[in-house]
Amino acid sequence: MIRKIKADGVQEVEFLAKLGERSRNTNKDVTETVSEIINNVMMNGDKAVREYTIKFDGKAPDTFEVPKEELTALTANCDPEFIATLKKAADNIRNFHERQKQQSWLTTKDNGVIMGQRIRGLKRVGLYVPGGTAAYPSSVLMNAIPAKIAGVSELIMVTPPGKDGKPNPDIMAAAAIAGVDRVFLMGGAQAVAALAYGTESVPKVDKIVGPGNIFVATAKKLLYGTVDIDMIAGPSEILVLADESANPKFLAADLMSQAEHDKLASAILITTSDKLAEDTTKEIYRQVEELSRKDIIEYSLDNYGVIIVCDTMERAIELANELAPEHLEVCCENPMEYVGKLDNAGSVFLGNYSPEPLGDYFAGPNHVLPTSGTARFFSPLSVDTFVKKSSFIYYTDDALQNDSDDIIRFANTEGLTAHANSIIVRKK
Numbered sequence: 001m002i003r004k005i006k007a008d009g010v011q012e013v014e015f016l017a018k019l020g021e022r023s024r025n026t027n028k029d030v031t032e033t034v035s036e037i038i039n040n041v042m043m044n045g046d047k048a049v050r051e052y053t054i055k056f057d058g059k060a061p062d063t064f065e066v067p068k069e070e071l072t073a074l075t076a077n078c079d080p081e082f083i084a085t086l087k088k089a090a091d092n093i094r095n096f097h098e099r100q101k102q103q104s105w106l107t108t109k110d111n112g113v114i115m116g117q118r119i120r121g122l123k124r125v126g127l128y129v130p131g132g133t134a135a136y137p138s139s140v141l142m143n144a145i146p147a148k149i150a151g152v153s154e155l156i157m158v159t160p161p162g163k164d165g166k167p168n169p170d171i172m173a174a175a176a177i178a179g180v181d182r183v184f185l186m187g188g189a190q191a192v193a194a195l196a197y198g199t200e201s202v203p204k205v206d207k208i209v210g211p212g213n214i215f216v217a218t219a220k221k222l223l224y225g226t227v228d229i230d231m232i233a234g235p236s237e238i239l240v241l242a243d244e245s246a247n248p249k250f251l252a253a254d255l256m257s258q259a260e261h262d263k264l265a266s267a268i269l270i271t272t273s274d275k276l277a278e279d280t281t282k283e284i285y286r287q288v289e290e291l292s293r294k295d296i297i298e299y300s301l302d303n304y305g306v307i308i309v310c311d312t313m314e315r316a317i318e319l320a321n322e323l324a325p326e327h328l329e330v331c332c333e334n335p336m337e338y339v340g341k342l343d344n345a346g347s348v349f350l351g352n353y354s355p356e357p358l359g360d361y362f363a364g365p366n367h368v369l370p371t372s373g374t375a376r377f378f379s380p381l382s383v384d385t386f387v388k389k390s391s392f393i394y395y396t397d398d399a400l401q402n403d404s405d406d407i408i409r410f411a412n413t414e415g416l417t418a419h420a421n422s423i424i425v426r427k428k
Contacts, residue, residue, distance in 0.1 A: 001298055002255070002267070002284055002305040004277050007315055015306050016323065022235055022264050022304070022372070027214065034218045038193040045199035052190040059165035064201045066167055066183040074172040083173055089362045090141050090177050096364030097146045100383040112396040119389050121151025124203060126195035126227075127180065128210035128220075129171055131160035131187055136211070137174035138360060142367050143209050143230075143381065144178035150386035155180050156205055158195060160187025188212075189219035196223040209381065211368070230381055234372035235264035235304075238356055239325035239345075241316055241338070244273040246331040247352055251276075252283035254329060254355050259300035260293040266304035268323065270316045277307045317341050324375040327356045346375045400426060 005011040040048040046064070053060040066074075075083065106116025127143050130136060140157070147155050157180045159171055167185055175183055184202055186194060192212075198204030208220055209230040220229045238258035240251055255267040271277055284301070288294050310316040317338065320328060324344035332338065335350040342348055346369030347359050360367045368381035395403075404423050411419035 001288070002281060002301040002307060004281065004307040004309065007270075007308050007310040007319065012308050012319060015308075019266055019304060019323075020373070022266075027218075030214055030218050031222070034189045034215055034222060037189040037215075038196075038219060038222060041190050041193035041199070042197045045194075046201050049186050049190045049194050049199060049202075052188060053161065053186055056188055057160050057165075058163045059161065061161050061165045061185045064184045064186055066172070066185060068182075071172050071176050071180075071183055074167065074169045075176055077169040078173045082170065083177075086137060086141070086174055086177050089138070090145060092362060092364040093141055093145045093366075094149065097149050097366070097383050100146070101149055102384075102387070106392075109399075111399045111402070113399045114394040115392065117389055117391050119387055121147075121153065122206045122386055122388060123152075124154045124156065124205045125152045125386060126192075126205035126208040126210075127155060127157045128187075128192060128195075128208060128212050128216060129157055129159040129175075130212055130216075131162065131168055131171065135159075135168045135171055137170045138367065139211055140171060140174035140180070141178050144175070144180050146366065146381065146383045147209075147386045148179045150383045152386050154182070154203070156195065156203060157183045158186050158191040158202075159183070160191075161185040187216075189215045192216055192219035192223060196227045207386070209368070209385065230368065230385055231370060231374070231378060233368075234374075235266065236261040237266045237268075237326040237371055238329065239268045239270065239320055239323055239327070240329040240331060241320055241342075242269060242271045242273070242276060242329075242331040243313065243333060244271075244276055245333040246271070246273075246276060248276055248279035248283045249287075250352055250355070251280045251331060252287050255280075255301075255305065256284065256288060256291065256297050257355070257357055258327065259297040259305060260291065261296075261300075263296055263299045264304065265300045267301060268305065268325070269307045270310060270319055271307065272310055272313055272316060274309050277309050280307065320345070324370075324373045326369045326371045326375065327359070329354070329356060344373075344376045346370050346380055397426075401428060 050060045102119050104118045106114055108114050125147050129140055144155055157175055194202040195205045195208050207228040211233055217232055221232050236258050240254060242251060251269060259265050259267045288297055321344045326346045328345035329349045330338050331352050347365055349356055359365055366380045370378035404427050407423045408420045
C-alpha cells in the first residue's frame with residue numbers, strides 16, 4: 001500500500017517529481033465546460049443558474065436566497081450537542097484571528113509631512129461552501145469568522161441545495177454562528193460566476209473564497225482578475241516528521257486522516273528510524289480495514305504515499321522544507337526545537353498530541369492552507385485575506401520645495417517629462 005524508500009538522492013527526487021505532476025495537470029475538458037458555464041451566467045444571470053442547478057443538483061429552490069429568519073430556524077433542526085461544538089470551535093477561531101487584526105496608522109515629520117496607511121475590510125466577499133456529501137460546516141467558520149473580524153461589510157455565502165432543493169441544516173447553523181449576512185442556494189461553477197458578475201438575485205462581490213471541486217476551483221482560476229480569490233487549492237497533503245520516540249499507531253492514523261480526503265491526496269512520513277517505518281506500515285494495514293473510506297485511502301497511499309528514511313534529522317528537515325506541505329506534524333522527542341528550522345509549511349502541529357484534525361476543526365488557526373508546495377510563498381487564510389490597504393501622503397509647500405530637485409531628477413532620468421513638469425510648475 002504505502003512504500004518505503006531511502007533518502008539516497010535518487011528515490012526521493014523521483015517521488016517529488018511524481019508528486020508535482022498532480023498540480024501541473026490541466027483538464028482541458030473541465031476548462032472548456034467551466035468557460036461555457038461562466039459565459040452563460042454572465043449573459044443570462046439567474047435563468048442560467050437555475051438551469052444548471054436543476055441539471056447538476058436535481059432540483060432548484062423556489063427562491064435562491066434563504067431568508068434570514070429561516071437561516072436561524074434551521075439551526076433548531078441540528079443536534080444540540082453539535083451546535084455547542086460549533087460555538088466552541090467558533091470561539092477558538094475568533095480568539096486566534098482577533099490577534100491578526102491590524103490598525104491604520106500615520107506618522108508625522110518635523111517639516112509638516114504626514115504619511116500613513118489606511119486598512120479596512122473589503123466591501124463584499126463571496127464564500128463558496130460545498131454541499132451534498134461533502135458538506136463542511138468547519139469551512140464556514142474558517143472563512144467567515146476572519147472575514148467579519150477584518151470588517152467585511154457584507155459576506156455572501158453560496159452553497160448547493162440538497163436533492164430536495166433545501167439547504168443543509170448544519171451548514172446553515174455554522175453560517176448563523178459565524179455571522180454570514182446572506183445565503184444563496186446554488187453551487188458549482190455557476191455559483192462562482194454569479195458571485196463574480198452578479199445576477200438579478202446575487203450581488204457582485206469583490207473577492208471569492210472557499211473550497212470546492214475541480215469545477216469550482218477552475219471557475220475561481222478563470223475569474224481571477226474579474227474578482228480576487230483566496231488561492232487555488234490542490235489535493236490535501238500531510239507530512240509527518242518523526243524520530244524513534246514517535247508512536248506508530250498515531251502516525252498511521254494521522255497519515256490516513258488526510259489520505260481519505262481524495263485519491264490525489266498525499267501522505268508522507270519522513271523519519272530517521274527504519275523500525276518506526278516498518279511499524280507504521282503494519283499499523284496502516286491494520287487500521288485501514290476499519291475505515292469507511294478504505295478504497296480512497298488505499299489508492300492515495302499506493303500512488304502518493306511514501307515513507308522516507310533519512311540518515312539524519314537535518315536531511316529530514318531539508319526534505320520537509322523542500323516539500324513545503326499543507327500540514328506538517330512534528331512527532332519528535334523535543335518538537336519545539338524544530339519550529340525555527342521548518343520554514344515552509346501551511347500549518348505545523350507539534351508533538352504527539354497535536355494531530356492534524358485538531359487544526360481542521362477546533363484549535364483556532366485556519367485550516368485553509370497553501371498546497372502543492374506553494375507554502376514556500378503563500379500563507380494560510382487570515383484576517384489579511386479580507387482587507388485592503390491604501391497609503392496616503394500630505395506634503396507642505398516648503399517640504400515639496402525642499403525635495404523638488406530630487407524628484408525632477410528622477411523623472412527626467414526615466415524620460416517622464418510630464419512627471420517632472422508636475423513638480424516644476426509648483427517650484428518657486
